[in-house]
Amino acid sequence: MRAVFLVVLIFFSQVVEAKPLVRFAIGDWPPYVSEFDPQARLLERLIREAYASQHLSVTFDYFPWKRSYEYVRQGEYDGTFPWNSTQQRRDDFLIHSVPLVQDNGVFFHLKSTPFDWQALTDIGKYRVGVVVGFKQQEVYRRLGIQAELIETEEAAFRMLMAGRIDVYQTSRLVGLTTARRLFTTDQLQRLTYHSRAVEVNTYFVLFAKHSSRSAELADALDAGLRYLQATGQYESLMFLESPDVSPIKP
DSSP states (O other), rough: HHHHHHHHHHHHHHHSSSOOOEEEEOOOBTTTOOSOOTTTTHHHHHHHHHHTTTTEEEEEEEEEEHHHHHHHHTTTTSSEEEEOOOOOHHHHHOOOOOEEEEEEEEEEETTTSSOOOSSSGGGGGEEEEETTTTTHHHHHHHHHEEEEEEEEEEHHHHHHHSOOSSSSEHHHHHHHHHHHHHSSSSHHEEEEOOOOEEEEEEEEEEEETTOOHHHHHHHHHHHHHHHHHOOOOHHHHTTTTTTGOOOOOO
């Protein structure tokens, strides 16, 4: 009887100590999120710490981006990140208020490609690549720009380096990180990006819209982010401009 009582006591102690779990479906987009590189998980660390400050724990499962998006839209996971806030996403998801991070979107291309643009439609005369499920896919379609559909960011940069596409738009930081990981120093010398930013990207978590706890999770994340910013921890977690990340000059 005493042994049974001890087992029950231990079980309930573990339940009481366990933190509520927030489940995320994400993809691979270093240095913000990465399945394989623990040093390229800036936003994973940020979200983990933000929720820890609110006494919540998190778990991350990795899938192709389009599948992550659908898993959350269908309510199989609590959230996915990092995504821009668009009208379609505001229709499909609950989006919190405090941004995770902002950075510039730029066009990457080979130095041997005489690339320039003023209006976005100018890129229509080039061979353009876009990752399936990224918002640029819809933007290009709406503008009548024919774009090669590509499965991953890495594949897009390999196609760019091989001359199979001329232009690829992505986050400057993500692009620099990806290129540095994929290519040799000599290859990096062939690659550049246009100095004019296409846009300032503001990234958020998309929460399952019809989940009964999404509003609570969104509020907790905002509270955690505000806490990290107020205490100075945000800056230490988000070392965005490490000189090791920027081997390419526009």
